[in-house]
Structures are given as C-alpha cells and as structure tokens.
Amino acid sequence: MNIEPQGSISAQVSQIVISVDAMGGDKGPAAVVAGLDLFLASRPDAQILLHGNQDVLNGLVAGLAAKDRITIIHAQDVVQMTDKPAQVIRTGKNTSMWSALDSVREGAAAACISCGNTGALMALSTMRLRRIEGVKRPAIACMWPSLNPSGFNILLDAGADLKADAPDLLNYAFMGASYARNGLGLTMPRVGLLNVGTEEHKGRAELREAHDLLTAAQEAGGFDYVGFVEGGDIPMSTVDVIVTDGFTGNVALKTGEGTARLVAKMLRDMFGTNILSKLAAILAYGALKKFRHQMDPRRVNGGVFLGLNGTVVKSHGSSDATSFAAAISQAYDLAKMNFTDRVAARLATSASFTAGLDSAEPATATD
Amino acid sequence: MNIEPQGSISAQVSQIVISVDAMGGDKGPAAVVAGLDLFLASRPDAQILLHGNQDVLNGLVAGLAAKDRITIIHAQDVVQMTDKPAQVIRTGKNTSMWSALDSVREGAAAACISCGNTGALMALSTMRLRRIEGVKRPAIACMWPSLNPSGFNILLDAGADLKADAPDLLNYAFMGASYARNGLGLTMPRVGLLNVGTEEHKGRAELREAHDLLTAAQEAGGFDYVGFVEGGDIPMSTVDVIVTDGFTGNVALKTGEGTARLVAKMLRDMFGTNILSKLAAILAYGALKKFRHQMDPRRVNGGVFLGLNGTVVKSHGSSDATSFAAAISQAYDLAKMNFTDRVAARLATSASFTAGLDSAEPATATD
Structure with a gap:
C-alpha cells in the first residue's frame, strides 16, 4: 500500500x-x-x-x-x-x-x-x-558503436554545417565533452580532432590552429585532449569524442554505416552458403542475436543538436517504433539532466580561449 | 612439343x-x-x-x-x-x-x-x-570492397592532397574512370561525386561546380556520371568510381577500415561466447574463410598514384609477403596495359571542359 x-x-x-x-x-x-x-x-x-x-x-x-x-x-x-x-x-x-x-x-x-x-x-x-552566446555554428552530435566500455563514441559535427573554423572546432570539443559526461556518464572524456594523420604538422591550417586551442582549453573544458585522431579511431577505445567539420563528419558517419551494411550482407550470405553454415547459424543463434543488437543502428538512432538554447533530437527519417523510442529516451535523459544549461555554462568559458589565452579563467562550470 | x-x-x-x-x-x-x-x-x-x-x-x-x-x-x-x-x-x-x-x-x-x-x-x-600535362594535383586511387560483381569500387583521392577544386575533381573522374576500365575491366564505369546528400543544391561550391563539369564531360571521359553519392554508397553497387578531395577520401577510407575491424572483433567475440557458438565456428569454417578473404585488406593492398608520367603503386607500410605480392601484381597488370599512356590520352581531352565547354572536342582516346 x-x-x-x-x-x-x-x-x-x-x-x-x-x-x-x-x-x-x-x-x-x-x-x-x-x-x-x-x-x-x-x-x-x-x-x-x-x-x-x-x-x-x-x-x-x-x-x-x-x-x-x-x-x-x-x-x-x-x-x-x-x-x-x-x-x-x-x-x-x-x-x-x-x-x-x-x-x-x-x-x-x-x-x-x-x-x-x-x-x-x-x-x-x-x-x-537561437544559438547559445558565443556559438557561431551549432553542431549535430551522433553516437557511434565503439570498443569503449559504454559501447559508444560521440562524433560531431555530423552534418549541421559544411564548414568549421578553429573556434567552431573548439566549441564542438566543449559541447561534445558535455554530451559525453551527460550522455555516456564519463567524468573526463577524451577528445580527439579528426585529421589525416596523428603528427602535429599534418592537415589543414584550421586543424593545426584548433589543435593549439584544444591543448590550451582542455582543463577548462573538463576533457582530456588526445590530439589528432584518424578515421580508423572513430570506433576504437582510444578516444570518446571525435571533433570534425560537418562535411567530413557526415561522410565518415555514412561510410561507417555503409561498411557495416556491407559486412552484414556478407555475413548473411556466409551463413546461407551450405547446410553446415546454416546449421552453424542455428547453433550461434544467441551470440548472433547479441552481435546484431550491438550493430543495430536503431539503438543509436538520433543526432542531438548542440549549441542551441534548448535540446533538440533528430531521429532518423526512416525511424520505426523501436528506433523512435530510443531517440525519445535520449531526449528525455538529457532534459532530465538540464543538459542545455550545463552546455551553456561550459561554453561561457570557451570564448576566453579564442579571444586570447591570457584572459582564460579557471572553469567554474560543472556539467 | x-x-x-x-x-x-x-x-x-x-x-x-x-x-x-x-x-x-x-x-x-x-x-x-x-x-x-x-x-x-x-x-x-x-x-x-x-x-x-x-x-x-x-x-x-x-x-x-x-x-x-x-x-x-x-x-x-x-x-x-x-x-x-x-x-x-x-x-x-x-x-x-x-x-x-x-x-x-x-x-x-x-x-x-x-x-x-x-x-x-x-x-x-x-x-x-612530373605531372601529366593539365594535372595540377595527382591523386591516390584505392580499391574498396563492394557489392559490385568485381568485388571492388575505386575511390580517389585517398590522400595525395588535402584539397581539390572543381577542375581537379574533373581530372580525378577521368583518371578514376581509366583505372576502372584497366584495373576492373569495366567498359563504361559509373562515376559519382562524394557529397553530404544527393540533391543538386547540396554541398560546397566547388562540388556543385564539379557536378556541372562532370555532367558535360562524361561522354568524352568514357564514363557514366551518376551525380552526387554519399558515404554509404562507397561499398555499394550503385557506383564504380567515387571522386572526392584527399582529406575527405582519407578519412572515409580509414573510417571504413576501422568499422570493418570493429565488426571483425565483434565477430571473433561472438564465436567465442559459448560452446555452441564455438561449434558453430567450426561448422561454418569454409564460409567464414571465404568471408575473411573478402574482407582481407591485404587483397586490395596498394594505392595507385594517378596523374604522373609513370605508374607508381604504394603498398601498405605494414605489408607482409601476401599483400606485397598483391600490390606488385597490380603494378604489373597496369604496366602491361600501358596504363600511363592511356590515362594521359584521356586527360588530354579533359582540359577543354574546364577551359570552356564550347571548345570541347569528341574523345579520341580509347583506354
């Protein structure tokens, strides 16, 4: 009673x-x-x-x-x-x-x-x-299946804007780290900057500039900056948050999805090859089901829009009931944590790093 | 006798x-x-x-x-x-x-x-x-496992240069189509331009400009231009040659490889879950072996440098005997076909399209 x-x-x-x-x-x-x-x-x-x-x-x-x-x-x-x-x-x-x-x-x-x-x-x-003050380009953040304990990494921008300059990439790092703390429960997320190599001299000018900004701002942003990462690191356990411009992020996201679809097709063909492999599929039923669940894009359905005065979740256009339920749960969880306020508090410390490192103050935000 | x-x-x-x-x-x-x-x-x-x-x-x-x-x-x-x-x-x-x-x-x-x-x-x-006349940026072309009958698609530029303007992308289309004819045996390769959406208004300015150039040049280039494609199309059977700048291409290539590695790891874990799944792995041995062969990066080892007066093949730094043999066979096959001369002949017709469409002549090259 x-x-x-x-x-x-x-x-x-x-x-x-x-x-x-x-x-x-x-x-x-x-x-x-x-x-x-x-x-x-x-x-x-x-x-x-x-x-x-x-x-x-x-x-x-x-x-x-x-x-x-x-x-x-x-x-x-x-x-x-x-x-x-x-x-x-x-x-x-x-x-x-x-x-x-x-x-x-x-x-x-x-x-x-x-x-x-x-x-x-x-x-x-x-x-x-409206954008949170100091944000020029909002971003879409996506969860990505990975070898990390949570099973996911975060990639942003996944396609809100075609371009990003160094201060945008710094904001993405702050916002992505907040999302990793609130969405994945990580205390000190590891942030990497997507590039074509891990050496400091690699990549476009805005990436090398962003590299310096992130190195200086990691303490205030409450994240551990691990430097440049490559496409192969996106699903790995060496990084939690991958920062890139929206063009590159969108291509990477869709390439990863396409590759996973290709492998799934080959697997289906494999288990249908002959009577032995069909029997194998029956024996491995439980394990195969777990594997399919891990790779199921419906579990990670939904990109979160970051940098706005309010939480907005974009669910896939082709969402079915299962995937829409996953996406709305994500919106609910973030809302319950006052996620938008936390991101805004962090971003308030970001501007000082692009204005000049001398004026940087220790972080007071605790998202 | x-x-x-x-x-x-x-x-x-x-x-x-x-x-x-x-x-x-x-x-x-x-x-x-x-x-x-x-x-x-x-x-x-x-x-x-x-x-x-x-x-x-x-x-x-x-x-x-x-x-x-x-x-x-x-x-x-x-x-x-x-x-x-x-x-x-x-x-x-x-x-x-x-x-x-x-x-x-x-x-x-x-x-x-x-x-x-x-x-x-x-x-x-x-x-x-030296570069072939008319080529500002050489490119690295890579084979990519796909659902096409040959088992492969071609992606370029995979990382020779960080940037590409519209005339560069046009040259990549000509060179990539030549490679598809000579390396994959396709008579009329389908060429797509990598973008964040398939609609004509999508993407950066240089991509929309390249879209117009490729539409006009496809007959002279001996290829079928299928328009914008997305990251998810790279391993699919809707296109044979994917054209992009070297930054995006490199990230896509490594993201695809990373995703395939993630899936392979999950598969190994799956077959080791319990006694039934271990037995399944034994039963499916033949089919699994074929699957591993299809996904084996050593089979497609080697990027081909295009746009130079000579054929150069880059084999992976970590090449073992099997993968180095695959890469040198590729160099041999291209050399036997006088590939460099064929690419140069095609590229001679490319310049007329960037100079102005009025001056375009019908193609005479037959690579």
Whole structure:
C-alpha cells in the first residue's frame, strides 16, 4: 500500500515534458505514436506534447495505455523531406515542426524531437531557439558503436554545417565533452580532432590552429585532449569524442554505416552458403542475436543538436517504433539532466580561449 | 612439343620490368623479397629491378627460384616513415625510393612500387616523374570492397592532397574512370561525386561546380556520371568510381577500415561466447574463410598514384609477403596495359571542359 503523499509540488518537479513532432518521418505518424507508446511505458514521469494533424493523431492516440500523458497540439502543415530549409523558415509557421520547437521556446517542454527533414529542423531550431552566446555554428552530435566500455563514441559535427573554423572546432570539443559526461556518464572524456594523420604538422591550417586551442582549453573544458585522431579511431577505445567539420563528419558517419551494411550482407550470405553454415547459424543463434543488437543502428538512432538554447533530437527519417523510442529516451535523459544549461555554462568559458589565452579563467562550470 | 620460334624481339615485347623499392616498409626488405618470390612464380614474363642495400638484398635473393629475373641496384640510404617529404626531396638522392623511381623516369622499368612513407613517395614521384600535362594535383586511387560483381569500387583521392577544386575533381573522374576500365575491366564505369546528400543544391561550391563539369564531360571521359553519392554508397553497387578531395577520401577510407575491424572483433567475440557458438565456428569454417578473404585488406593492398608520367603503386607500410605480392601484381597488370599512356590520352581531352565547354572536342582516346 502506497501512503506517500502525492503533492502537486513534487509531481511538478519530477515531470519531464517532451515536445514531439509527429509528422514528416518516412513512416508517418503511426510509427511515431507506436514509439511513444513504448517510451511512455518505461518512463512514468514523462509527459508528451504531440504536434501534428489532430484528426490523424486523435485516432492513433485513442487506444494507448498512457494516452492521458499525451496532449495533442494541432498543426495544419507538414515539412516535407524535399523542402529547402530557407523556404521552411519563410513559410513554415503552421507546420508541426515549427509548433514542436515553439513548445521548447516558450518553456512548455524541456526538449523537442522530430524525425523530419534534418536541414529544415536545424534551420528552424536555430531560428526559434537561437544559438547559445558565443556559438557561431551549432553542431549535430551522433553516437557511434565503439570498443569503449559504454559501447559508444560521440562524433560531431555530423552534418549541421559544411564548414568549421578553429573556434567552431573548439566549441564542438566543449559541447561534445558535455554530451559525453551527460550522455555516456564519463567524468573526463577524451577528445580527439579528426585529421589525416596523428603528427602535429599534418592537415589543414584550421586543424593545426584548433589543435593549439584544444591543448590550451582542455582543463577548462573538463576533457582530456588526445590530439589528432584518424578515421580508423572513430570506433576504437582510444578516444570518446571525435571533433570534425560537418562535411567530413557526415561522410565518415555514412561510410561507417555503409561498411557495416556491407559486412552484414556478407555475413548473411556466409551463413546461407551450405547446410553446415546454416546449421552453424542455428547453433550461434544467441551470440548472433547479441552481435546484431550491438550493430543495430536503431539503438543509436538520433543526432542531438548542440549549441542551441534548448535540446533538440533528430531521429532518423526512416525511424520505426523501436528506433523512435530510443531517440525519445535520449531526449528525455538529457532534459532530465538540464543538459542545455550545463552546455551553456561550459561554453561561457570557451570564448576566453579564442579571444586570447591570457584572459582564460579557471572553469567554474560543472556539467 | 613447342616449335614456335622464340625470337629475341617477341621476348623483348613480352617482358615487363617492375622497379621495386625494397626498403622503408615496417617489416623490412625480407617481407618485400618474400612477396616478390610469390609474385614471380605466377608471372614468368616479369623482371625486377630491386633497389636497396646490396649486402642485405644479395643474401635475401640468393635462395629464390626466380633469382635470375631480379637485378639488385644498390642504394645506400632509406627513407624513414617519420621523414618529412620536403626533407626527402632535398636530401634523399641516395635513397632506395629515389633510385626506384628513377628507373621508371629513365624508361628502364614500366612501373614502380614501394611500401615506404606515403607522403615522401608522392612528393618524390611528382618531382622525378612530373605531372601529366593539365594535372595540377595527382591523386591516390584505392580499391574498396563492394557489392559490385568485381568485388571492388575505386575511390580517389585517398590522400595525395588535402584539397581539390572543381577542375581537379574533373581530372580525378577521368583518371578514376581509366583505372576502372584497366584495373576492373569495366567498359563504361559509373562515376559519382562524394557529397553530404544527393540533391543538386547540396554541398560546397566547388562540388556543385564539379557536378556541372562532370555532367558535360562524361561522354568524352568514357564514363557514366551518376551525380552526387554519399558515404554509404562507397561499398555499394550503385557506383564504380567515387571522386572526392584527399582529406575527405582519407578519412572515409580509414573510417571504413576501422568499422570493418570493429565488426571483425565483434565477430571473433561472438564465436567465442559459448560452446555452441564455438561449434558453430567450426561448422561454418569454409564460409567464414571465404568471408575473411573478402574482407582481407591485404587483397586490395596498394594505392595507385594517378596523374604522373609513370605508374607508381604504394603498398601498405605494414605489408607482409601476401599483400606485397598483391600490390606488385597490380603494378604489373597496369604496366602491361600501358596504363600511363592511356590515362594521359584521356586527360588530354579533359582540359577543354574546364577551359570552356564550347571548345570541347569528341574523345579520341580509347583506354
């Protein structure tokens, strides 16, 4: 028998409200709502603001066990995958994506999640939530399967911007380290700068400049700078956070995914080769299942937008219920930790390093 | 009974001379000579000019069955892995690498191969062999395991230069298509330009400019331009040649290798999980062996330098006998096809596209 008081104040404190864009994913709002159902079952203190066409959403939500924790907010329009970001900024006021972001802007929700058009989501997020002071380029951070104990490394920028200069890369290091502390539970994340070799003289000018900035700023940023790393280090246990520009990061991310798909295809072919290998597949069933789970991209679904006044999670466009549930759990976990405030506190110490090392103050932020 | 005349002219015509830098690899000249032994056993018309310390090489070569087809050329010095390219250009005159390249420069050998310092090899190759007219930036082309019937795609530039502008990328397309015709036997290779999305408005300015150049030049270049491709397409069957700048290409290459290593590690762990999975590994032995062969980086060992007056193959620094034999076979095959002349003939038609489309002439080269 539960006799603890259920006061309104403690209920308020423990509730985490997440704003969800129900539209715009390749599989439509049904997959989003199915993912919500999975998520809400495991997080009794979560509340949802669900943005999209109310006629469609009412029908989908009606049968859910946790329907009382979902508030539908009607939005007439949907951002399409083919819409250009500039156009969405001009004409997207009535879309579910805009509406979902405004719930965070107005403080009604602690984080926003969408599986719609990435470019449009980044442009709208920047416009509606604004950059944290000192941030010129926000970044998308992704989790990457790795040999580290947590099973993951963090890579940023995975494609928010095509370019990054040295101060941007320094900000990415601060933001990525914060994400590693809050998302992976690491006390002192190891940060590496992606380059074509590990020697100090290698790479483009902005990378050598960033190398000096990161070396000087690592104590204030609460991270251990391990220097230049190469593409081969991304899934390894020698580094936790890999910093790069969005063009390179996007190509690396997709190359890694493509290689994993190639290997998976070859494995399937291998186990189908003959009767012995088919028998082997049956014997190794348990181990194979674990292997598939480790490599399952749905487990790490979702890029987190960093550098904005609010937490925004981008789920894959092709998200199914399982992967959308994983992404919304990520948004929930970050919201619960006041992640945005922690990143902002760290970034406040970053600017002093690009302005000139003499003015650098010891860090006071503790994210 | 063979009664065909064995005249000296036909013998001369069919002999292929390859210049080999025996020094500078991580495993030393013994691995190189062991690789040569494997290679010479399968290519009775091959002759070798072997450059390095004669005292060391005489001892290694003495026991080989094909020792009569190896001529040792003494070189006192060795380019070290840590030497900077600019320094090697100034002071490397007595190195085995310099000597090996000069055999191609003087016409004594049809191709050169080294497993030494990549940056130094590219710098010395450019200095001693010179760029083909119209080429500003030579490129390194790599074979990449893929789902295509040949089992491979070609990626360039894999790291010769950090940058590439639109005319460079056009040249890479011409050179990569030539390599695909001669190295993979494809009549009409499909060429894609690596970008962060497939839509025409995506990516940096030089990529959109290159997109227009490749669209106009594909007929003259003897390739089918498939437009922008993403990192995930690199190991797929939708494209044969992937064109990118050397920074991005190098990161992609190493990310792919790292991902494959991660998966291999997870697979080993999987088959060692319990007694059933160990038994499964025994049952699937044949299929697993085939799978390992497909993913074995030693099979595709060697980047080919394109855009120079001579064929140069870079073998991995850590090459063992098997992988060095694979790389020298590649050098041999390209030499036998007069690959350099074919690339030069194609490139002669490339310049007209960057000068202005009006002056473009139909292609006459047939590589």
